[in-house]
Amino acid sequence: MSFISSQKKDLFVHGVFLIVGASGIIILTLIFLFLILEGLPIFDVVSVRDFVLGKEWYPTDINPDYGILPLIAGSAGVVALSSAMAIPLGVFSAIYLAEIAHPKTRAVIKPIVELIEGLPTVVIGFFGMVVVAPLLQELFDLGTGLNMFNASIMLAFMAVPTITSISEDAIYSVPRHMKEGSMALGATHWETIARVIIPASLAGISTAVVLGIARAIGETMVVLMVAGGAAMVPESIFDPVRPMPANIAAEMGNVPFRSDHYHALFAIGLVLFVFTFLFNLLASYLSERHKQVGAATL
Amino acid sequence: MKRILVMIAFLLMGFSLGPLPAMAGELKINGSTTVLPVTQVVAEAFMKDNPGFNFSISGGGSGRGITALIDGTTDIAQTSRWIRDSEVKMAVENGIYPVPFVIAFDSIIPVVHPDNPVDELSLEELRKIYNGEITNWSEVGGPDRRITIISRDSDSGTYVVWGDKVLKGDRMTPRAQMLASNGAIVQAVQDNRHAIGYIGLGYLTDRLKSVKVDGVQPTSTTTASGEYPVSRSLWLITNNWPSGDVLRFINYIQHPDNAHLIEEGGYVPIW
Amino acid sequence: MRSNFVRRRNQFIAFSIFRMAIFANVLALAVFLGFIAINGASAISWEFLTEYPRRSMTEGGIWPCIVGTVYISLGSILVAFPLGVGTAIYLNEFSGGGRWTRLIRMGIINLAGVPSVVYGLFGLAFFVLYLNMGVSLLAGSLTLGAFILPLIIGSAEEALRNVPQSYREASLALGATKWQTIYKMVLPAALPGMLTGMILGVSRAAGETAPIMFTAAVFYTGKIPTSIFDEIMAMPYHIYVLATAGTHIDQTRHLQYGTALTLMFLVLGLNLAAIIVRNRLQKRL
Numbered sequence: 001m002s003f004i005s006s007q008k009k010d011l012f013v014h015g016v017f018l019i020v021g022a023s024g025i026i027i028l029t030l031i032f033l034f035l036i037l038e039g040l041p042i043f044d045v046v047s048v049r050d051f052v053l054g055k056e057w058y059p060t061d062i063n064p065d066y067g068i069l070p071l072i073a074g075s076a077g078v079v080a081l082s083s084a085m086a087i088p089l090g091v092f093s094a095i096y097l098a099e100i101a102h103p104k105t106r107a108v109i110k111p112i113v114e115l116i117e118g119l120p121t122v123v124i125g126f127f128g129m130v131v132v133a134p135l136l137q138e139l140f141d142l143g144t145g146l147n148m149f150n151a152s153i154m155l156a157f158m159a160v161p162t163i164t165s166i167s168e169d170a171i172y173s174v175p176r177h178m179k180e181g182s183m184a185l186g187a188t189h190w191e192t193i194a195r196v197i198i199p200a201s202l203a204g205i206s207t208a209v210v211l212g213i214a215r216a217i218g219e220t221m222v223v224l225m226v227a228g229g230a231a232m233v234p235e236s237i238f239d240p241v242r243p244m245p246a247n248i249a250a251e252m253g254n255v256p257f258r259s260d261h262y263h264a265l266f267a268i269g270l271v272l273f274v275f276t277f278l279f280n281l282l283a284s285y286l287s288e289r290h291k292q293v294g295a296a297t298l
Numbered sequence: 299m300k301r302i303l304v305m306i307a308f309l310l311m312g313f314s315l316g317p318l319p320a321m322a323g324e325l326k327i328n329g330s331t332t333v334l335p336v337t338q339v340v341a342e343a344f345m346k347d348n349p350g351f352n353f354s355i356s357g358g359g360s361g362r363g364i365t366a367l368i369d370g371t372t373d374i375a376q377t378s379r380w381i382r383d384s385e386v387k388m389a390v391e392n393g394i395y396p397v398p399f400v401i402a403f404d405s406i407i408p409v410v411h412p413d414n415p416v417d418e419l420s421l422e423e424l425r426k427i428y429n430g431e432i433t434n435w436s437e438v439g440g441p442d443r444r445i446t447i448i449s450r451d452s453d454s455g456t457y458v459v460w461g462d463k464v465l466k467g468d469r470m471t472p473r474a475q476m477l478a479s480n481g482a483i484v485q486a487v488q489d490n491r492h493a494i495g496y497i498g499l500g501y502l503t504d505r506l507k508s509v510k511v512d513g514v515q516p517t518s519t520t521t522a523s524g525e526y527p528v529s530r531s532l533w534l535i536t537n538n539w540p541s542g543d544v545l546r547f548i549n550y551i552q553h554p555d556n557a558h559l560i561e562e563g564g565y566v567p568i569w
Numbered sequence: 570m571r572s573n574f575v576r577r578r579n580q581f582i583a584f585s586i587f588r589m590a591i592f593a594n595v596l597a598l599a600v601f602l603g604f605i606a607i608n609g610a611s612a613i614s615w616e617f618l619t620e621y622p623r624r625s626m627t628e629g630g631i632w633p634c635i636v637g638t639v640y641i642s643l644g645s646i647l648v649a650f651p652l653g654v655g656t657a658i659y660l661n662e663f664s665g666g667g668r669w670t671r672l673i674r675m676g677i678i679n680l681a682g683v684p685s686v687v688y689g690l691f692g693l694a695f696f697v698l699y700l701n702m703g704v705s706l707l708a709g710s711l712t713l714g715a716f717i718l719p720l721i722i723g724s725a726e727e728a729l730r731n732v733p734q735s736y737r738e739a740s741l742a743l744g745a746t747k748w749q750t751i752y753k754m755v756l757p758a759a760l761p762g763m764l765t766g767m768i769l770g771v772s773r774a775a776g777e778t779a780p781i782m783f784t785a786a787v788f789y790t791g792k793i794p795t796s797i798f799d800e801i802m803a804m805p806y807h808i809y810v811l812a813t814a815g816t817h818i819d820q821t822r823h824l825q826y827g828t829a830l831t832l833m834f835l836v837l838g839l840n841l842a843a844i845i846v847r848n849r850l851q852k853r854l
Contacts, residue, residue: 006746013748014663021659023652024722025676027715031683034694058469060361060452070472092590100584101591111844113594118769118840119601120776122805123829126812127601130822134489143446143492144475157597164594190580211682218684220779221805225813232472240475245686245779250478252690252783254359254453257369257698269690273683280682284675335816338789342623354800356787357814371703478814485818501816564816 035273039266042066051267057231057242059251059261066264068271073233074148074241075272078223079216081152081237082159086216087209089156090163094205097164098171099193110168117161125225128154133226142238144228149237151227155216163212170204171197207286214279218272220245244272323543324352326372329363330455331479332498333376333532336402336563340551343559347550351543357479360455367535368392373544375535378404378455397540398533401551402565405499405529406460407516409483409506411491416440418510421527424464427494430471435492448486448495449474455530456480460496463528500564518566532565602833609830612823618831622789622824631828636793637801638835641709641785642774644797646721648714650767653721657763660722661729662751681719685779688716692784707797709785716780717770724766728759765847772839776832778805788814804832 042051046066054067093113097106132153133145174197182192198205228240229250242250248265255261327337334357341353358366363375368389381396389396408424410416416439419427426432427445436442449470450457461470477483483495488505499516502508508516511527520526540548550556557567620630656673664670692712702708732755740750786806794801808828811821 010746010748017655017659017663020652020655021664021673024656024680024718025673027718028676028680028683030695031680031687031691031715034691034699035687038690038694056469057472058452060457061469089590089593092587093594096584096587096591100587109591109595112598113591115837115840116594116598118772118776118836120778120805120832120836122776122778122808123605123833124601126808126825126829127604129812130825131604137490143444144486144490146475146486157601160594188576188580190583191576194583214682218682218686220684220686221809225809229476230473231476240473242476245684248686248690249779249782250451250476251453252693254362254451256361256365259365266690266694269687273687276682276684277679280679283682284678331814331816334788352790352792354787354790356789356800479816481816481818482813488819 032273035266035270038263039268039270040263042260042263042267045260046264051264052271055233057247059255059264064260066260068244068247068264068268070231070233071242071244071247071268072271074223074227074231075217075243075245077148077234077237077241078151078155078227078243079213081148082155082216083209083213085152085156086159086163086212090160090208090212091167091205093160093164094167094171094208095193095198098168099189099197110165113161113164115161116157117165119158121158121219121221122225124154124158125222128222128226140238144240146226146228146240147238148227148234148241151223151241151243152237154222154226155219158219158222159212159216162215163208166208166211167201167205170201170208173204174200203286203289207283210279210283210286214276214283217279218245218276220249224249244268248272323348323350324354325374325543325547326366327353327355327363327374327376327534328358328366328372329356329376330360330378330532331357332378332404332454332456333401333534335500336532336560336565337376337534337551339563340547340556340559343556344547344550359451359453360458361453364389364396364535367396367537368394370394370537373536374547377533377535378530379458380533381535395538396535397538398535399548399552400531400568401534402532402560402563402567403521403529404532404565405516405521405526406456406463406496407499407502407526407528408494408496408509408511409487409502410494410509411487412505412507413491414440414507416509417507418513420512421464424511425466425468428460428465428470428474429468430473433473443492446490446493447471447474448483448493449476450480450483450496451476451478456496456498459530460528464496498564499566500561521566605826605829605833608823608826609833612827613830617824617827631802631804631807631824631831633790633793633802634804634807634828635831637706637786637803638775638805638832640706640794641713641781641801641803642771644706644710645713645717645774646767646771648711649718649721649770652714653718653766653770654725654763656718656722657725657729658751658756661726662747662755677719677722680715681723685716685777688712688780689783691715692780697784703798704783704785704787704800705798706785706794706801709781709801710797712780712784713774713777716777717773720773721766721770724769725759725763728762728766729755731762732758761846761850765843765850768839768843768846772836772843775839776805776836778809781806782809804828804835808832 051066051068053069055069056065056067057070058065097110128150132150136150137145178196178200179192182196223243224246227243227246229242230240231242234241248268252265338355345351360377360379363377364381364385366372367375419438423438433445435445480497480501483497484501487493487495514520514526516526521529536544554569557569560567617630619632621632623629692708696702696708696711697704736754737750740754781803785801786803787800788810790800790802808825811825815821
């Protein structure tokens with residue numbers, strides 16, 4: 001093989017990998033494109049304003065209404081409540097693992113916590129349905145155990161490992177000398193954690209929190225099986241709700257293709273896509289900043 | 299166990315030798331989850347009588363079944379409601395000529411937990427419970443508790459029939475929890491003292507209490523006689539007058555000898 | 570400055586809270602696993618694993634679901650592995666780190682954040698309807714393949730990064746072309762790491778429900794798929810359907826638990842395998 005032909009071959013190979021390398025961005029574009037293609041036609045039937053702010057979701061009525069405010073409220077409620085549980089739990093666990101735990105304990109427990117991340121979400125939803133729901137119903141004497149609170153517990157259970165794992169990395173990577181410096185000045189371990197280590201790793205912890213929340217927004221099976229499925233704006237944390245992913249999953253199986261209802265569900269998918277996209281952008285931005293902080297301290 | 303192994307071996311042999319002539323065939327049935335238990339039971343019996351024959355049955359709801367028939371992606375649509383004018387129009391435009399067959403009758407009955415003291419509701423009270431005007435059991439003679447309202451998914455034929463015959467055009471309250479099947483409603487109501495739901499007659503168990511509607515106890519007799527006010531027919535819809543395997547299956551499911559299968563599936567046979 | 574006693578007490582309180590947090594996590598996991606294991610174990614038998622569902626799925630086993638899940642996870646890895654490894658090679662070996670690379674990375678990060686149900690919508694609109702594949706093993710594999718692609722890329726890139734730069738330099742110095750270097754030196758060294766990612770990808774694909782709900786899985790089909798255009802039954806979808814849309818939910822409860830345990834066994838087993846492969850690798854390097 002001559003030198004030139006093997007150089008040509010290299011160029012060819014480079015070209016092939018360039019195309020393969022673009023596959024991720026191509027898929028992302030296709031997803032966005034098809035959400036738009038299949039979602040936008042609904043706005044011939046209903047205005048954007050009535051779609052996003054409409055309180056009535058009656059997609060199969062003879063005179064249908066496509067207002068997704070109750071679904072957005074359901075999503076927001078579930079995500080807020082699960083964040084309230086998962087953020088402290090996740091961050092505290094991360095601090096414990098990175099700062100307090102014996103290295104051997106850490107080596108055992110960290111993989112166990114990360115194991116939760118790999119659990120099939122449908123099984124978590126199933127557990128919420130058959131175990132947690134009856135328990136809550138008895139315990140608080142509720143109208144139904146399938147509600148926002150239950151779904152939030154299950155979502156928190158899922159989001160904690162994401163938050164713990166990423167924040168632990170951030171806390172663990174705080175330079176040793178900062179910690180030692182603080183301790184040498186007479187601060188207790190706890191004071192060092194609170195005043196030195198957490199502020200130094202705050203960007204990493206925020207990234208973790210944002211990614212955890214993003215995961216909770218998009219999670220489908222848990223809210224589908226556990227949240228209760230009522231398309232109402234919740235008045236209490238024990239009300240049943242119908243978050244956006246649950247609504248798509250519950251109804252897409254039954255709609256005639258290319259009907260208004262079908263397009264409406266794609267439009268909800270578009271809303272969901274935009275929400276998670278924004279959260280991911282925020283997370284990337286935070287982790288970029290985190291890198292800069294790390295470099296500045298070194 | 300042994301028989302199953304023999305059967306599996308037989309099936310595997312069937313695969314390796316290619317499909318057995320004349321016996322093999324496949325039918326796709328798509329549509330209502332209400333009709334699904336019947337078609338599934340009958341399909342299992344049909345497969346036993348016709349070894350090598352296969353079914354693919356999906357329960358996407360009545361609307362999906364009819365759409366699939368119009369698209370030509372299913373052989374038979376199973377529906378728990380009558381085909382809409384708009385659907386017939388669309389079918390004809392696509393060169394599809396839908397032919398409906400009644401395979402069973404069914405009543406939709408309101409059910410509550412056995413501990414619930416309420417035994418009877420009028421159609422008017424049911425309407426008010428489901429449109430959200432009545433929110434407390436004490437308003438209909440029960441304890442002072444909020445009513446947990448349970449409904450079928452808005453795409454199901456059962457929901458449509460309930461909407462027509464009980465809600466009479468009113469909208470269902472958004473508080474209603476939408477569940478995906480009759481079985482799910484059974485499960486939810488039997489575990490919840492404050493709940494009310496509605497199910498097909500065949501799903502009634504002793505862990506539930508059926509409520510009289512306007513004084514009529516829903517039974518297969520009152521369903522067949524038409525006395526019970528909330529009842530309907532279950533349909534199979536084919537493209538054109540059926541022939542071949544489709545015809546064989548329709549004949550099979552409508553045959554008086556197989557009426558017990560309809561009952562097993564939970565409905566009132568047409569014979 | 571506050572007294573030492575107060576400071577030590579504060580530390581004790583804070584640390585106790587941290588300990589409680591981690592304890593809550595581990596306890597929740599233990600209760601969860603224990604419950605599924607105890608209830609599932611009684612349902613699992615040889616018949617359960619090898620038989621077809623019978624009597625409206627209230628009896629019999631989950632054989633078609635197991636086969637369906639295996640087929641679709643392998644199908645998705647067949648799609649995602651070449652694309653993922655190719656992307657990783659491009660990012661790590663070819664690209665200069667310019668604007669285009671940053672765009673690709675942004676794309677992958679955001680792809681990883683797309684909700685699973687949105688993948689399902691995409692698969693339905695693009696593969697099932699637009700490309701006319703119908704609800705099929707093929708459409709589901711492609712959808713799931715797209716879903717696990719970011720994970721595969723991430724692990725493949727990590728594997729490539731762990732290959733010492735000296736390998737590449739030595740090979741190039743000996744006159745090998747870039748492609749020869751990658752093919753003969755870098756890839757073999759990175760392969761075990763990529764394998765870890767592949768196993769994790771299979772595990773993720775096997776446990777996922779939402780992307781296959783509208784693209785591949787059906788409630789019931791009496792046969793094992795014989796072509797890529799066949800519909801399948803799959804374990805995650807089976808659990809969901811039996812638990813929420815079944816006709817006899819109480820009678821099938823033991824089947825639900827059994828299927829859940831089988832699925833967990835598969836998914837966690839694969840995870841464990843990935844960890845073992847990774848640990849071996851770390852020891853060797």
